[in-house]
Amino acid sequence: MISFSDVSKRYPGGQESLTEVTFTLEPGEFAFVAGRSGAGKSTLLKLIPAIERPSSGIVLVNGQNVGALRRAALPYLRRNLGLVFQDQKLLYDRSVFDNVALPLAFSDHSPREAARRARAALDKVGLLGRERANPVQLSGGEQQRLAIARAVVNRPATLVADEPTANLDAESARAILQIFFAFNQVGVTVLIATHDEALLEGCARRVLRLAGGHLLS
Amino acid sequence: MRTWLRHHWQALALALSKLLAHKPATLLNAIVIGVALALPASGYTLLANLLGVTQRFAPQPQLSLFLRLETTRPELDAVRARLRADARIAAVRFVSRDQALKGLRATEGLADVAAALGQNPLPDAYVVRAHDLAPDALDALASDLRKIPGVAHVQLDSAWARRLAAIAATGRIATGLLAALLAVGLIAVTFNTIRLQILTHAEEIEVSRLIGATDGYIARPFYYLGLLQGVAGGLVALAILWLAIAVLNLGVQDLADSYGSAFRLTLLGAGDACAMIGFAGLLGWLGAYLSVSKHLRQIS
Numbered sequence: 001m002i003s004f005s006d007v008s009k010r011y012p013g014g015q016e017s018l019t020e021v022t023f024t025l026e027p028g029e030f031a032f033v034a035g036r037s038g039a040g041k042s043t044l045l046k047l048i049p050a051i052e053r054p055s056s057g058i059v060l061v062n063g064q065n066v067g068a069l070r071r072a073a074l075p076y077l078r079r080n081l082g083l084v085f086q087d088q089k090l091l092y093d094r095s096v097f098d099n100v101a102l103p104l105a106f107s108d109h110s111p112r113e114a115a116r117r118a119r120a121a122l123d124k125v126g127l128l129g130r131e132r133a134n135p136v137q138l139s140g141g142e143q144q145r146l147a148i149a150r151a152v153v154n155r156p157a158t159l160v161a162d163e164p165t166a167n168l169d170a171e172s173a174r175a176i177l178q179i180f181f182a183f184n185q186v187g188v189t190v191l192i193a194t195h196d197e198a199l200l201e202g203c204a205r206r207v208l209r210l211a212g213g214h215l216l217s
Numbered sequence: 218m219r220t221w222l223r224h225h226w227q228a229l230a231l232a233l234s235k236l237l238a239h240k241p242a243t244l245l246n247a248i249v250i251g252v253a254l255a256l257p258a259s260g261y262t263l264l265a266n267l268l269g270v271t272q273r274f275a276p277q278p279q280l281s282l283f284l285r286l287e288t289t290r291p292e293l294d295a296v297r298a299r300l301r302a303d304a305r306i307a308a309v310r311f312v313s314r315d316q317a318l319k320g321l322r323a324t325e326g327l328a329d330v331a332a333a334l335g336q337n338p339l340p341d342a343y344v345v346r347a348h349d350l351a352p353d354a355l356d357a358l359a360s361d362l363r364k365i366p367g368v369a370h371v372q373l374d375s376a377w378a379r380r381l382a383a384i385a386a387t388g389r390i391a392t393g394l395l396a397a398l399l400a401v402g403l404i405a406v407t408f409n410t411i412r413l414q415i416l417t418h419a420e421e422i423e424v425s426r427l428i429g430a431t432d433g434y435i436a437r438p439f440y441y442l443g444l445l446q447g448v449a450g451g452l453v454a455l456a457i458l459w460l461a462i463a464v465l466n467l468g469v470q471d472l473a474d475s476y477g478s479a480f481r482l483t484l485l486g487a488g489d490a491c492a493m494i495g496f497a498g499l500l501g502w503l504g505a506y507l508s509v510s511k512h513l514r515q516i517s
Contacts, residue, residue: 051427072431079429089424102425105227106434108220150428 001027002048002158002191007057009043009213017043019213020057025191027157030184032200033193035210041193042086044210045162048191049078062157079107082151082188084161088143090135090150096122097131100149107154121153122146125179141172148179158189165199173199224434232441235414236449243449246410250403250450254497255457257396258485262458264388266482268381280345280359281372288341292367299365300343305358308346314339340369352379400500403450407443407504414439415512422516436509440502447501451494459484 002025009018018040025031033041046052047059050066059066066077090099100121104114122128125145127138135143144164151159159180165173177192177199184190194200200207209216236243284296293311300309312320317339322331347358359373415422422435462482473480485493 049427075426075429075431075434078427083427085427089420089427091421091424103428106224106425106430111223154429 001025001060001062002189003058003060004044004047005058005060007047007054007059009040009047009052010055017213018047018054018210021210021213021215022057023208023215025189027189028184028187029206030181030190031192031206031208032203033191033208033210034195034197034200036195039195039210040213041195041210042162043213045160045191045193048158048160049081049083050074075106079103079154080156080158082148082154082156082159084144084147084151084159084164086162086166088147090143090146092135094135095131096127096133096135096138096146099135099146100153103150103154117153117155118149121149124152124182125149139172141168141175144168144172144176145179148176152183152188156188159183159191161190161192163193163195165194165196170198177203224437228434228437229441231438232445235438235442236445243446246406246446247449247453249406250447250497250501251453251457253399253402253406254450254454254493255461257392257399258454258458258493259461260388260392260395261489262462262485263482264385264392265485267388268385278347278350278355278373280347280355280362282343282345282362282365282368283370283372284341284343284367285369286340288367293341296343296365296367300345300362303358303361305347305349305354306345307348310344312342312344314341317342352382403447403497403500404504404507407446407501408508410446411439411443411505411508412512414442415508415516419516422513426516432513436513439509440505443501443503443505443508444498445501447497447499447504448494450501451497454493454497455485455490 004021004023007018007021008016010016021040021044033044035041043052047054048061048066050069054067057067061077062080064077069077091102094102097118101114101118104117107114109117119128119131122131125148127142127145127149130138130142135146138146148159148161148164151161161180164180165176168176173196180190180192282296282300284293297309297311300306314337318331318334318337321339322328345358345362347355349355355373359371362368363371425435426432462484466481469480469482484490
């Protein structure tokens with residue numbers, strides 16, 4: 001479960017990116033965070049894995065107040081979250097397989113189990129068979145799917161994705177969204193930030209709408 | 218435990234692969250560190266060789282106990298018993314006044330002086346060799362021996378031992394200072410190498426952190442990199458030392474032969490060589506630790 005209670009975030013310099021945001025995301029729920037650029041979507045998502053800390057208010061992730069977590073505890077929080085970044089953050093000097101297997105390298109899995117999980121994650125996003133390719137050889141949509149495979153390889157209970165369909169054509173964007181729906185159907189909580197209103201059309205899902213750092217609904 | 222060991226093994230393998238992937242840079246770094254280490258190591262080796270040869274050729278420091286002229290036989294025996302009972306004394310040799318005079322007569326240039334003497338003016342004496350040849354121990358022993366009844370004078374020739382100890386101490390201090398200075402250099406070299414490695418892998422470090430890698434996991438390969446770099450430098454230093462001693466021995470051989478000696482400079486013992494390589498590895502690790510502590514924090 002993810003819960004925000006009166007959460008505000010001010011960056012150094014005084015700019016307030018979020019103002020008293022309150023919402024709760026139940027386990028297994030699927031929700032979008034929508035709004036224009038600069039509305040505070042990325043900031044909201046960064047507060048969940050404690051990439052940013054709230055200036056005030058409380059962010060709870062699975063009962064943990066992430067704003068109060070010590071630095072040493074952050075890796076263990078992040079291993080239980082699947083994170084898809086706006087810029088994907090793929091390693092272009094490594095193969096597709098190595099990118100997906102990266103989160104397993106610092107977990108307790110044996111190399112054999114890690115390889116099995118990595119292949120399973122690639123299979124789920126339709127990239128099995130491209131393990132040895134370099135990420136630069138993949139299309140934009142495939143790179144996004146690779147980022148999703150890396151996010152789910154640890155089988156997290158929550159997926160948090162920041163603009164996963166940005167820079168993709170409508171068809172690729174729909175395909176990416178279907179992957180998230182598929183994970184949600186097996187019980188994974190999903191929170192996706194998007195500025196693409198067209199993407200929300202036809203998706204009967206909860207939308208947290210942000211404008212100027214304020215949650216509208 | 219198994220996971221912990223696997224992570225360490227992975228970090229070591231990663232560090233090794235990084236070193237092997239950039240062979241020229243690795244070799245250059247090892248040479249820089251090796252030269253820096255070879256200087257104090259050479260000083261230490263030469264000092265050890267010189268002390269060895271000095272102790273081999275220099276006479277053992279002895280204490281001469283001159284007894285009073287009127288000493289009787291029972292008093293002589295009592296002094297001998299006291300000396301033999303002292304655990305600090307390794308050997309006791311008696312030199313009678315007649316033997317001493319005979320020695321004087323046999324000494325070149327002093328035969329005439331001995332012949333001119335009406336009667337033997339020399340006393341009986343004991344020549345004592347101590348277990349502990351340290352100047353302070355010899356002084357203490359001499360002081361105690363002076364208190365034995367019947368002993369007129371105790372002569373201790375420890376000046377050479379003091380000089381040797383002073384030279385050795387100065388040599389050790391100079392070698393230590395040089396080692397400390399160059400150790401700082403070694404740490405600086407490793408610090409900079411690791412800094413560059415961290416900057417090169419900044420993106421990977423950032424991504425790893427975001428998806429759940431601990432700082433320890435991220436830092437470990439860099440620690441091993443510093444350690445391995447130091448060890449490689451230590452091995453290069455040993456090679457330089459071995460080469461230098463081989464070349465120096467060409468000259469030493471002629472010099473020693475002219476004295477009828479088989480003396481040759483010897484390399485560090487296995488223990489000292491391992492200690493030097495270990496020390497180099499430790500300094501490399503320290504340089505890496507300082508660099509990682511400073512630069513990892515800057516990547517977030």
